[in-house]
Amino acid sequence: xxxxxxxxxxxxxxxxxxxxxxxxxxxxxxxVLEVGERLRRTSQYLEYGFYVLSAILFYVLLLNxxxxxxxxxxxxxxxVLDEDNERNLKTYKRIVKTLESNNEIDEDTxxxxxxxxxxxxxRDELSVVFxxxxxxxxxxxxxxxxxxxxxxxxxxxNGKFDMYAVLTCNVKMIKDIVVKCGFRPxxxxxxxxxxxxxxxxxxxxxLEGLNFNDIFPQSTTNALANIPFIKPIAAxxxxxxxxxxxxxxxxxxxxxxxxxxGEFDKSKIRVEAIKESLKMIPNVVKEVINFFxxxxxxxxxxxxxxxxx
Numbered sequence: 001x002x003x004x005x006x007x008x009x010x011x012x013x014x015x016x017x018x019x020x021x022x023x024x025x026x027x028x029x030x031x032v033l034e035v036g037e038r039l040r041r042t043s044q045y046l047e048y049g050f051y052v053l054s055a056i057l058f059y060v061l062l063l064n065x066x067x068x069x070x071x072x073x074x075x076x077x078x079x080v081l082d083e084d085n086e087r088n089l090k091t092y093k094r095i096v097k098t099l100e101s102n103n104e105i106d107e108d109t110x111x112x113x114x115x116x117x118x119x120x121x122x123r124d125e126l127s128v129v130f131x132x133x134x135x136x137x138x139x140x141x142x143x144x145x146x147x148x149x150x151x152x153x154x155x156x157x158n159g160k161f162d163m164y165a166v167l168t169c170n171v172k173m174i175k176d177i178v179v180k181c182g183f184r185p186x187x188x189x190x191x192x193x194x195x196x197x198x199x200x201x202x203x204x205x206x207l208e209g210l211n212f213n214d215i216f217p218q219s220t221t222n223a224l225a226n227i228p229f230i231k232p233i234a235a236x237x238x239x240x241x242x243x244x245x246x247x248x249x250x251x252x253x254x255x256x257x258x259x260x261x262g263e264f265d266k267s268k269i270r271v272e273a274i275k276e277s278l279k280m281i282p283n284v285v286k287e288v289i290n291f292f293x294x295x296x297x298x299x300x301x302x303x304x305x306x307x308x309x
Contacts, residue, residue, distance in 0.1 A: 010188040017191030020198050021066075024167070028058065031160065061168040065175035072184040089119040091183075092126060098182030104137065105129060130181065130259060138177050139280070142251030145173035146244040146284045153204060154240030154288070163205035166243050170197045170250055177254050185257040193254060200246040204239075244284050248277040 032054045039047040073091050096113050099105050105113070109129060116122035152165040174193060178184045185193065252273040 010186075013188035013191035015191070017187065017194045020191070020194040024062075024198055028062075062171055065171050068175050069178050069184050069190070072178050072182070074184055074186050089122065092119055092122040095126065095182040096122070099129070099134075104134060104180070109133075134181060135255070135259070137180055138251075138255050141173060141176045141180060142248055142255070143280060143284055143287075145169050145176070145251065146247045146280070147288050149247045150237075150240035150244035150284060150288045152240075153243045154236045157236070159205040162239065162243065163201045166204040166247065167197065167201040170200060170247055173247065173251050174254050177251065177258070181258055183258070185254065189257045193250065193257070196250050196253065200243075200250060203246065204243045240288070241281065241285060244288075245277050245281050248280050248284070249273050252276045 032051065036047045036050055039050050073094055100110060113122065113125055113129075116125055149166055149169045152169070153162045156162050156165065174197075184190065253269060256269050256273065
């Protein structure tokens with residue numbers, strides 16, 4: 001009975017994933033056609049050029065990363081449910097080759113993996129590798145993509161751009177994690193991730209225009225006001241921090257989907273993902289603040305001064 005329930009739930013999440021993809025495509029097509037109609041008033045060739053450019057960007061930023069994710073092998077690092085069969089052994093060896101080609105493992109680790117004769121031995125050895133070396137690399141990928149999201153959405157003053165920036169960065173992040181590991185989450189888990197990604201992207205669009213003073217306590221805003229260049233761009237930075245935090249959460253969930261067995265506690269994963277996100281976000285904010293040069297900050301200052309006059 002439980003097996004049938006799990007099977008139905010897995011099928012449901014697969015349908016959700018397909019539905020999210022269809023919804024995203026329709027949303028993108030609608031926005032592209034809307035912009036194309038505006039460009040048509042200027043030039044018909046400009047409209048066609050925009051359609052071609054949009055198609056190229058759609059393939060590079062979304063379709064190709066999704067293709068890479070879907071065609072990667074599925075594998076759960078610490079699962080104890082898999083049987084020691086030839087099919088699993090081939091999958092594990094494929095993952096080992098991926099790690100070797102990406103130079104992710106040292107010579108000693110290669111030798112230990114080469115000495116594994118059964119799929120169970122190889123699975124256990126891979127579990128050690130992923131929970132040490134690979135985990136650090138995945139966290140680095142998450143941090144880098146979170147910084148990209150924060151910078152792009154903090155600078156942007158357009159909610160629609162924020163939405164697509166978050167969408168493409170999150171898809172790229174999941175693709176990078178999959179490439180780094182050499183395998184992907186199961187299709188039901190990908191369905192859950194797709195729902196997380198599109199929800200985060202839609203939230204990013206709605207964050208535009210939030211008031212920094214309404215979100216953080218007065219003591220926090222007063223402290224940030226004393227930091228050079230922060231006060232003029234505080235309202236934009238809050239958007240970036242929020243989007244970066246959500247991006248980190250998705251990255252952590254992706255990693256946990258890959259590093260946990262078939263049966264897992266969903267609520268526990270969500271709580272742990274939030275905790276890890278809150279631990280990682282200060283470093284992201286610190287690095288992003290150091291990234292902003294004084295010239296960019298001065299642009300915001302001039303804008304603020306001109307509006308006050």
